[in-house]
Amino acid sequence: MLKLEDITKRYVMGGETIHALHGVSLDIVRNESIAFIGASGSGKSTMMNILGCLDRPTSGRYWLNGRDVASMDENELADIRNREIGFVFQSFNLLPRASALHNVMHPLIYRGVKPALRKKMAEQSLERVGLQGRMHHLPNQLSGGQRQRVAIARALVGTPSILLADEPTGNLDSSTSADIMALFDELHKEGQTLILVTHEPDIAEHCDRVVRLADGKVISDTRKEVMA
Incomplete structure (x- = not known):
């Protein structure tokens, strides 16, 4: 599903070259749940940006669902982000003056989905994350956990092949974080490919x-043992 081959990313800042990624190679298969973890400066944010087609590597190859990302122009990259990847961010990134329903409907505008169908799809997505009773609330009328659920509903509304979450519990208390992770666990059990970036x-x-x-650099890559 995702294949990284010898990915390197360098930035030049103040005349100094920063090596954010060094020759990273790995495969991510469909329906996998994978976490990238590391301290600040480890390269995990750069990894997220490359996996999410928000940035391009300096060298190396990245294939997403069999497509070579390096060969895509900006319009193609925008389209693949809209159709293939659902983003969930630490800061929620909700439109402050739009209801939960309209926040979830918003990405579907860029797909050309007609208004009636947009509304139906957004309602179903909000129901999926347990917010059927909060659809018409503004973000400032919702708790942090509810705002994150709206963000997850927005990420899921277009049935993306990948759900990419960047520090999704970073702004939440421990109890609310547990609720959000339980939702991610449930989504993964239903077959959603899940990529988390966290410290x-x-x-x-x-x-x-x-x-x-x-x-x-990748210093370890471990998988849980599957119980027979």
Whole structure:
């Protein structure tokens, strides 16, 4: 499903070259749940940006569902982000003056989905995350956990092949974090491919596979044993 081959990413800042990723190679298969974990500066944010087609590697190859990302122009990249990848961010990134329903409907505008169908799909997505009673609330009328559920509903509304979550519990208390991770666990059990980026080991442990990054390199790649 996803294949990274010898991925390197370099930035030039203030005349200094920063090596964010060094020759990373790995495969991510469909229906897998995987966490990238590491301290600040480990390269995990750069990894997220490349996996999410938000940035391009300096060198190396990245294939997403069999397509070579390097060969895509900006319009194709925008389209693949809209259709193939659902993003969930730590800061929620909700439109403050739009209801939960309209926040979830918003990505479907860019797909050309007609208004009536947009509404139906958004309602179903909000129901899926347990917010059927909060559809017409504004973000400032919702708790942090509810806002994150709206963000997850928005990510899921277009049935993406990949759900990519960047520090999805970073702004939540421990009880609310547990609720959100339980929702991610349920989505994965239903077949959703899930990629988490986190610095928290207890969050990473929810995934079947944990890839640890340090100084832009993969230092460990472990999978949970499957019980017979």
